[in-house]
Amino acid sequence: SVRFDLPDARWKVATQLQLQADGSYVAPDLQYLMDSPVELSAFSLRSWKVADQQSEATIHLTLHHQGTEQQFDTFTEKAKAVVAEQQKIFGEYPKFDYGQYVFIADYLPYVDGDGMEHRNSTILTDERSLKAANYAQIETLSHEFFHAWNVERLRPADLEPFDFQRANMSRNLWFAEGVTNYYGKLTLSRTGHFDLPAYLDKAVTALNKVMQSPGRQFFPATGMSEMAPFVDAAVSVDPTNYANSYISYYTYGEVLGLALDLTLRTEFEGLSLDLLMRKLWLEYGKTGRFYTEQDLEQALAALTADPDFAKNFFSRYINGQQLPDFKALFAAMGLTLAPAKPTQAFLTSATLLEQNKQLKVDSNTLIGTPLYQAGVDQGDLLLKLGSYKISSKAQWDKALARYKVGDSAELSFSSRGKTYTTAVTFTADPALALTENKEAGAAQLAKRALWLKAQP
Numbered sequence: 001s002v003r004f005d006l007p008d009a010r011w012k013v014a015t016q017l018q019l020q021a022d023g024s025y026v027a028p029d030l031q032y033l034m035d036s037p038v039e040l041s042a043f044s045l046r047s048w049k050v051a052d053q054q055s056e057a058t059i060h061l062t063l064h065h066q067g068t069e070q071q072f073d074t075f076t077e078k079a080k081a082v083v084a085e086q087q088k089i090f091g092e093y094p095k096f097d098y099g100q101y102v103f104i105a106d107y108l109p110y111v112d113g114d115g116m117e118h119r120n121s122t123i124l125t126d127e128r129s130l131k132a133a134n135y136a137q138i139e140t141l142s143h144e145f146f147h148a149w150n151v152e153r154l155r156p157a158d159l160e161p162f163d164f165q166r167a168n169m170s171r172n173l174w175f176a177e178g179v180t181n182y183y184g185k186l187t188l189s190r191t192g193h194f195d196l197p198a199y200l201d202k203a204v205t206a207l208n209k210v211m212q213s214p215g216r217q218f219f220p221a222t223g224m225s226e227m228a229p230f231v232d233a234a235v236s237v238d239p240t241n242y243a244n245s246y247i248s249y250y251t252y253g254e255v256l257g258l259a260l261d262l263t264l265r266t267e268f269e270g271l272s273l274d275l276l277m278r279k280l281w282l283e284y285g286k287t288g289r290f291y292t293e294q295d296l297e298q299a300l301a302a303l304t305a306d307p308d309f310a311k312n313f314f315s316r317y318i319n320g321q322q323l324p325d326f327k328a329l330f331a332a333m334g335l336t337l338a339p340a341k342p343t344q345a346f347l348t349s350a351t352l353l354e355q356n357k358q359l360k361v362d363s364n365t366l367i368g369t370p371l372y373q374a375g376v377d378q379g380d381l382l383l384k385l386g387s388y389k390i391s392s393k394a395q396w397d398k399a400l401a402r403y404k405v406g407d408s409a410e411l412s413f414s415s416r417g418k419t420y421t422t423a424v425t426f427t428a429d430p431a432l433a434l435t436e437n438k439e440a441g442a443a444q445l446a447k448r449a450l451w452l453k454a455q456p
Contacts, residue, residue, distance in 0.1 A: 001026045002033075010042040014062040016121035018098045037116075037123050039104050044069065046076040050083060052092040058100045059083055065107040071130045078138045079103065081191035086146055088455040089183070089274050090281045094148050096120050101148065107137060115140040117147035138193055143184030150183075150277070151176045154285030157292045167229035171293055174221035174318070178253010179273075181206075182261070185254075189452045196436060199452065200335065203258060204434035207326060207337075210255045212349070212430050214367035215247045216321050221256055222293065224249045239378070243364035256317060260300075262329040263313070265447060268304055274455070276303050293318075333448040334440025340433035345403040345426035347371045347411075352382070357391050370424045376413050383419065384412035 001024040004013055015038040017025035027033035043064040050057055061079055063072055087093050102121040111125045122144035126137050156172035170176070189199040210216065219227070224247050231246060261273035280299055284291045291299075293314075301310035316322045327337045348371035353362035359382045365372040376382070382390045386409040388399035403409060405428045412421045437444070 004038070004040055006040060008042065011040055012043060012045070012062075014039040014041075014043060014045075014060070014102060014104045016097070016100070016102050016118060032119070035118050037104060037118060037121065039064065039106070044072055046072065048080060050087070050093060052087065054092060055095055056099070057093060057096045059103070060100060061103045061105065063105045063107065065105075065129060066109075067107070067130050075130055075135055075138065078135060078191070078193060079141055081193075082138065082142045082145060082187055085187050085190050085454060086142075086149075086183070089277055090149050091278050092286075094153055094285075096148075101145075103141060103145075105137070105141070107133075113140075115144045117144050117152060119152050120148075122147070135193075139184060139188060142187045143180055146180045146183050146187070149281055149285055150180050153288075154281055155290050157290035157295075160290050169226050169229055171222040171225050172291075172296070173225035173228055173249040174253030174256060175296060176253075177250050178221070178255075179257040179277075181250045181254040182257030182273075183277075186452070190454045192454070196452070200434040200436070204337070204432055206251050206254045207258070207434070208431055209251050210247055211323065211432070212366070213247045214244045215242075216323075218245050219247075220319050220321050221249065221252045221317070222319055224252050241364055244367050255323075259317060259324050259326070259329070260313065261451070262326075262333065263324060264304070265451060266329060266332040267309070268306075271303060272451070276300060279303055330434060331437070332444060333451060334437045334444035335448070336435050336437045337432055338435075339428065340431040341429040343405060344429045345400055345405055345407065346429040347400065347424060347426060348376075349431075350378070352393055352396060354392050359390050359392060359396055370427055371411075374411055374413075374422045374424050375415070375420065376411075377415070379415075381414040382411070383414055385409055 001020065002017065003024045013025070015025060015036055017027055017033070017036050017038070019025055027036060039062065041064045043062045046061045048059055050059055061076055063075070065072070097120050100120065103124060104121060105124040107126045107129055109127050111127055113126045114123070115125070116123045124137065124140055124144065126133065126140070130137065156170050156176055158170045158172060159168055162168055185194070185199065185202045188194045194202065227246055228249065231242060257273060264271040264273060264276070276299060279302070280291065280296070283289070283299065284295065297310050297314045300313065301307040304310060317324065330337045348365055348369050350361050350365045350371065351363040353360045361376060361378055361380045361382065364378050365376055382396065384390055385396070385399040386402070388395065388402070390396050390399065403426050405426055408423055408425045410421055411424045412419060
């Protein structure tokens with residue numbers, strides 16, 4: 001057991017550990033103890049009851065912040081909506097140990113932003129206040145609560161038993177984290193926190209990252225999952241070329257979750273990813289069985305009664321590096337996927353930083369883009385584009401605006417102390433935009449509502 005000696009009468013204890021009559025806290029074993037974050041502070045607290053056909057539990061939301069109680073009340077209502085909406089996906093709540101789940105939130109200027117799931121609690125941190133962020137912290141809360149089902153109980157077999165003395169590699173993080181990322185945002189559309197344009201912007205942002213990343217030519221989603229021990233670092237300061245070789249399994253899996261959900265909704269009457277998640281929960285998460293990659297494919301085959309569909313989807317998109325026809329999938333939902341700036345001349349999506357009256361390329365240039373083909377990379381200085389001298393981002397944008405797609409110009413840049421001049425040809429900006437089709441028919445609108453609106 002553990003006992004906390006609080007230095008201030010205003011301080012309280014926030015934890016998933018079980019409180020005993022004598023004021024101590026206990027865990028069933030060492031692993032549970034080590035998986036149980038604890039906050040000791042003068043936090044504010046909101047609690048509410050939830051129930052389903054099998055059990056009831058108390059949800060605690062603790063918040064250490066510098067905002068008002070009214071702001072906390074607003075955030076609490078958003079959290080309540082998330083909790084209730086996600087229960088509809090699985091049909092029931094997990095059986096929380098000791099009948100409680102604890103959100104431990106710290107939104108303070110001296111913390112780093114993060115979120116981490118635990119079996120019956122989560123840690124949520126952000127340096128912004130609720131007001132300054134316009135309650136954007138609810139997105140991390142939504143992601144982490146979904147983990148109460150997916151990851152904490154619905155677990156990939158290749159992470160079990162977890163070895164605390166070595167790196168644990170899994171091929172299924174695209175599903176464990178990526179599909180959770182998909183539902184974290186989808187939930188907020190269904191609760192009304194995101195209006196349609198806001199949700200579509202979230203979806204196309206992820207889609208652009210995956211579609212434009214050269215990394216997809218090197219590894220599929222399962223391979224990106226296996227990269228986790230190499231790319232996940234508490235503090236990463238080493239220069240890498242991950243921008244060209246790696247796509248986060250959070251983002252890749254989010255896009256694959258979107259792809260599978262829309263494909264099920266368009267090709268199979270009455271089916272959706274919601275139903276697959278519920279099936280997996282009942283067969284694996286609720287029963288404590290760990291799933292394999294093959295189990296996911298077999299569950300999809302059983303849900304659709306179409307083993308060939310499941311095999312094809314996994315072969316092409318999960319273990320392969322293809323992406324489905326998102327334009328057609330979105331069109332079925334009354335949405336339009338199209339180039340965001342089809343006539344705008346484009347050279348790079350790399351970050352450009354003004355430094356000492358010079359314009360520095362501050363991130364990797366991407367394979368296939370004109371700047372990459374010109375030999376420019378991170379750390380180089382852009383000096384001149386055509387007849388325009390460059391020393392600021394504004395000058396770069398002004399020079400770029402003088403050219404059209406298909407034009408060519410001379411580019412001068414400095415790399416490792418040497419100056420180079422080469423020809424570049426402007427391409428179209430590859431970024432996509434996702435917008436509402438105002439002429440969508442009733443059937444398309446009905447499909448969209450079943451996807452994005454609150455579930456019954």
